[in-house]
Each structure stands twice: as C-alpha cells, then as structure tokens.
Amino acid sequence: MSNKKNKDEDTDSTGELIATSFKLSVSLGIIFLAMVLILPVLNEYAKNLMLTDVYGNFTVTYLYTAIFIFIIGWIIPLYYTLRTDKREEEYNDR
C-alpha cells in the first residue's frame, strides 16, 4: 500500500515536471520563433518602418537582424537553462 502511494506520488511529480517543462519550452520557443519569423513579414509589409534609421546608419531591420536577434538568442537560452536547472534540483530534492 505504502509502495503504491510512493509510486503514485512519484508519477504525479514526474507528470508535473514534464508538463511544466513543456509549458516553458513552448512559451519560449513561440516567442523566439515569432521574433525571427516576424522579420520577413515586417520587411514586406512595413517597409518604411523597417528602413527607418535608429542609430546612425543602423536601420530598424538591420539592427534587429544582424545584432538584436542574436542577443535574444542568448537571453532566452540562458533564462531557460537557469530555470530548468533550478526546477530539476527541486525535483531531485523531493
């Protein structure tokens, strides 16, 4: 009986871990994909905005494509990795 209860608790916490991991991965994945795929859309449908100079000769589209997207591509993974490390440590401590 006690073994069954432990097993059920273990299954619950595993299911919870998978569900939380999936939610985090999907949210961050959608954010990143949207930030990348929005670029050709804006270049096509918001040309004037994208060709506006924001810093010297850096246009919105150039700054975004050649620099900003890489910084986003560092911040999201770092946030994800730190969050996941912490959550897994909590899982192991249970």
Added chain:
Amino acid sequence: MTDNPVAIALVLLIVGISIAVTIFSRRFTRTTADFYVAGRAISSIENAFALSGDYMSAATFLGIAGLVWLYGYDGIWYSVGFFGGWVLLLLFLASPIRRFGAYTIADFVSGRFHSKKLRLAALIGTILISVFYIVPQMVGIGDILGVLLGWDYVMAVAIAGILMTVYVVVGGMRATTYNQIIQCVILWTAMFVIIALTLQKFGFSYNNLLIQVGAYENPGMWLNFQNSFSLILGLVLGTAGLPHILIRYYTNPSGKAARWTTVGTLLIIGTFYMMAPIAGFGARIFLGDGGGKNTALPLLAQYLAGDPLMGVVIAGAFAAILSTVVGLIIATTGAVAHDFYTNLINPQASEEKQILVAKIAAASVGLFSILTGIIFKGFNVAFLVGLAFSIAASTFFPVLLMGTWWRGTTENGALVGLIVGMISSTGIIATNLLGLHELQNPAIITVPLAFLTIYIVSKLDGQIPPDTDEFMRKVHTPTDE
C-alpha cells in the same frame, strides 16, 4: 594565388596537429561507447567548442561573407537561420536526447517506438542528409586547396579525405572532438582578425562601414518574401534535426550538461555570425564586383594584409571543412555499423566485432566521400546543403519533437510522417530544379505537412507503445544528475 607559403605551412600544421591528436586519443578508444560517444565524458565547455566546430562548415565560414558581398542584407538570413535552430534544439531536444543515452538518432526513435521499420527509415534519413552535406564539403576542400593553393583537385580531395577518415577510424569520437575544438578556435580567430582589420579601416566604427556600403544594407536584393520566410524556417528547424549535430549530445555526461553545452555553442556561433556580415560588407566596399561567392573572404584577407592573412583564411576554411566532415563521417558510420549491422543484421555481435565493423564502415564512408568529391567537381552544389536542411527539418525534427513531447505519437504516425516529410521535401526541391515552380526551399509546406501527418495518422492509429510513460520519465526527469 598558387604560391602562398603561409597558407601551405598553416594547412600542413593543421594536418600535423590532427594526426598528433588522433594518436593521443587512440588510447581512449577501446569500446563502442568510446568510439561513438567518447565514453559520454566530454565536458560542456569542450562540447560547446566541438559542436561549434562541427557545425561551422565552409558554408558558414566562406559562404555567409560571400552571400553578403553579393546580395547584402539578404545574405544575413543564413546567419539568423543557422543560429536560430540551436535555440529550438535547446528548448525541446537537447536534454531528452542525452538522457535517452544511445549512439544514434535511429536508436532514439527505435527506443521510443520499438520499430525496426522506423530504425531503417531513420538510418536512411541519416545517410541521405549526411551525404547531401558531405558532397559540398568535399568539393569545397578541392576548390580551396586546388584553386587557391594550386594543388591538383583530385589530390587535394584525396589527401583531405584520407586524413579525415584516418582520424575517425583510429581515434573515434574522442579524436574527432579534440580536433573539432582546435579547428573551431582556428576559424573563429581567423574571422575575428579579418573583421578587426576591416573595422580598423573605418576607425573601428560599424556605423561608418554601413554608410560606405549604402543600399546593400537593405533587404530585397535576392529573396522575395515567400522564399526568405521559407528559407529561415527550413534553416531553423533543419538545424534541430541534423544527425551529426544531434549525436554529439550523447557525448555529454548528463542532460544538464547538454543544456549548458548548447548555451556555450550559441555564444560561440552567435558571435561568429555577428562578425560574418561585417566581412561581407568589407569585401563589397574594398573589392567591388571583384569578390566571389566563395572567395570574397580570402580575397578580402589578401586585400587587408596580403598573402599571410589570406593563408590564415585558407587554413580556417580547411579547418571548417575538416571538422564538419568528420562529424558527418561519425554520424554515417553510426547509421551503417550500429543501426544496420549491429541492430538489424547481427544483434549478437561481440564488442570487438562491433568496433571492427564501425571502423570498416568509417573507412568506407571516407572512401565514398573522396569519390563523390571527385565526381561532383565543379558542380553547383549549394542546393545540396539546402536539401540536407530541408530533409532534416521535414523528417527528424517533427518526429523527434512529437515523439519526445506528445505521448499520443504512435509508430505508424512517426513512420508515415518521416516518409511523407522525406518524399515531399526532396520532391519539391527536385521539381524546383527542373524549373516547374519557384519555391527554392520547401520547408514552408513540408514541415507543417510532416507534423500534420504524424498527428492525423497517430490519432487514427491509436496504438501507443505500452512503455511510453516509462520512456517519457526517462527522457524528461533528471535522474542521477
């Protein structure tokens, strides 16, 4: 261009270092786990450098600068696409793949669905993608050593092919890893020196460089909306499905290490991809129309600091190709020796026999690479790399993603999805080459098609493997980490 002692000396130095590393690594390669996954003992930092070296091929090193020289902003799509895939790889696949703890991608899908048919389909996919990737690399090495250094094309391909094969056969994944680390440092440093010298000409002002480059800073010189969207989608999702990249995750000691490996890789390749457009614009400004799709970077180096720097670039390109092809040889060897021989033909094979077969397979793949490099001499092979990414995005990525995260995925769903993705992506590219339509990159159609097929067939089939929950627990929980 045929008399560049610095280039020759540096290329020979890389060859010498590779041989020394291989001899050193030989002592660590005794079991199949040593051969395929370096005993799963490569640290996150080492793996980040090795993965970066594995991933940054000639297409990255020479290709992006060349495309930016030719098409300006539109060439930067390749930087974004090549980089973006790693974020998805980290979010969805890095830890689960490592935690499964096998040797190949076919192992992973076969372990999830217990299917020999899927193992066969996955090994065919691995070989197909790797071959489409190997051919342009071999042609590239022939061009670089042949055209830029004046070596005979066939001799250049043969020497490079033999070198790569020897260090996989003798040193396995361990030698491959250490060589990829060294080669990564060489090509990153080469790019850094070039952009430092380029920016020096503009008072170290990126803005001044953009002023000089004028309209090349703006999008639209090459790709229309449909093709740029589909290209990015294909590159991003394709990266997360490339077998030679995915199998490197097995070399990490844990799922946690796999995540930090990806973060490190993103830092290394991200800085590289931020530098590449600067070199491309530098080539446009200083060389005008006298650049070249694959030669803009070495010619820019020659303009900036003469033959010595050009020699560094040639050595960097040589290192880029070497590190990528060995990764591909290991992936293909795993498919042939481990998936086909050990799992489908002779499951009772002893450890010694498995290693022997792996070494014979590696030597055969190396020979095949040399032959294809010679046969495809002068062939326009850029589309082959695109084909490799498209097939990966339309086959492995949907199957791995859904198999890892959706417990309702069934064997038939995965199998039909893999086959539909493979046929549709190769079919659309082939018909584009025949001039039947203008869609150069099929990902925009074939990726959703593959996902939808897996979902619909799995729902109709409903035969979920009985141990799916156990599999999910294994790949998603941090046991023993």
